[in-house]
Amino acid sequence: MGSISELVADRRVRMVGGLLALVVAGILPALSGSIAIRADASFAVIFALGILSVVVLTGYVGQVSLCQATFMGISAYGTAWLVNSGVNYWVAAVVGVILAFGLGVLVGIPALRLRGILLAIVTVGVALSFDVYFFQDDAFAWFNGGGGGWGVDGATLFGLQLDAINPENVLHTYWLLLAVFAVVAILLVNLHDSGSGRRFRAIRDSELAAATMGVNLTKYKLLGFGISAAVAGIGGAFFPVVLGRVSSQPFSFFYSLQFAAFAVLMGVRFVPAAAMAGVFMAFVPELLIRLSGAMHVEISYDYFSIVLGALLVLQLITAPEGVWGDSAARIHHLLHRNKRVVAEPTKVITT
């Protein structure tokens, strides 16, 4: 019999665990008839995709980015813009994701020469200039829909109606998103173990060593940025159908910061951590609103942000691997220690 830690490491066990989590995640929002809960469930998946994009870029390739919400935004705006020009939603969504991929590669170009904080500065600049200019300014009204943004009625997929109004249709959107998330997550886990993934990790651990071993830095850095932006873009492409409209607020600089903060807090190298973080990010505000209603005091979303920032600081001081990574390491340590005690019974008796 293998120990529990070996069991957890087993791929099949992980697959079953993931599948179980997926089924539970699929059923839970269906139990509630509330549109708000179901829409929040969809947002949880979208946010999880945003955080997943940080996992790819920072966790796999080791590049810093504070503009992931921008990648999400360009895809959401691109999708909404094309839909409003009469293009089929799914064609528009694919174009949106391609737009995000393209912007990711563009942002990756400075990363060829810059690392660490200098790259972070560039991404802050990208996030802010999109936030306050390209997503808001009337000069780009053809793309951002002018002051109020775009409205999107909904979409159909194989006769299935998806929109933000009917509870049934909201649930359909959520299930589709969940399936997409599962596929993306599996692809990313596989990417991690593939040849490209090894090259990514080589770049993360040491660019110099990776280049010495013959890794094409230019290609794989740009690819890393592109894939990461596309993952965020997939989340963004669903934004119009989940919310029914697109405006600049969800893609602001502060959301980019929250994505980065959450990814680092939960553990920047772990795919399940991203899913957990997405659930927190979408449901805690809703929970705070409900709590406010129950307690007859207003509990603002800002408290959540304060706690998030404070936890991030605390975690970077005490547990740099992130919540997920750190607890995994601790559990492993605990199991390992128990095994040793069992393995050396004589010592225990003699003392």
Place this chain on the structure above:
Amino acid sequence: MLLQLEGATIFGLATGGIFSLAALGMVLVYRVTGVLNFAHGAMGMFSTFVAWSVIYEWHPLAASGAEAATQWPSILLAVACALLFAVVLGFVVENVIFRWLRGRPQVTKAVVTVGILLVLQAAASLRFGSTQYHDAIHFPGFAGVVHVTRDLAVSYDQILVIVVALALALGMAAFLRFSRFGKAMRAVSDDPVAARLWGIRVNVVGSVSWIVGSLIAAIAGILITPFINFDTVSLTVLIIDALAAALIGGLTSLPLTVLGGFVLGLMESYPKIWIQSPGFSKVVAIAVILAVLLLRTDRNLLRVGATDDG
């Protein structure tokens, strides 16, 4: 309102003074402690709102907030409170947070400042409201203008900003160059371990750098309020302009940083002659950042990114 060339120059110099000030504090902290502070704008913002709160909410020396805003004693008390808060904030940030992060990669420290930014931003939004416009902090008597020509007027506010920026930059450069403590700060920035071996108290130097950085951020925040849409977000996102100015100075040189601030101010201001768009200035800032980072061949600057691999 579209600006004329002369007006744009004056406006650009004034906002450039602010950028210089904001960047100065950032560069000082970065040089001495190795922390690139993304929360610099947020720290200045919170201190500025302390002053705002004293004037418009508390107004101890006047009957109402509006009256307090026109009286010297109230204004001075408010500024004193803001600066005191800035000192405490700088001290706390260094001693409660960054003292425990010595020797960590620069990126980690930068991400920690993102956490600080989120906390300060959300706290300010809770306490002062997130998006609505707040009344600016004016110094009484500084609202007037000097007519340089018939069409061109320079307000005292603008002159004040430019003078304060230049004075602080020169003063700080002189302090770093000539004073004993300034020498200690430079020693720590060159090599903290060697500095400690020579008997320099690195923790004290770190605390002082953070306090001075926080103070300058507060001064910049208070001085800029008449020129911007004064809310919690616009001061926080000022970091991108400060970063652009700081990069022009290579993250090390104080005089070049100040020059960079003024140049950036002008570059952001001149387009306003042709296009009216509040967000366009950020595009200019990122263009400047990219241009500096991609065109500069300064080894020291590029090493900034390379040293934090481990």
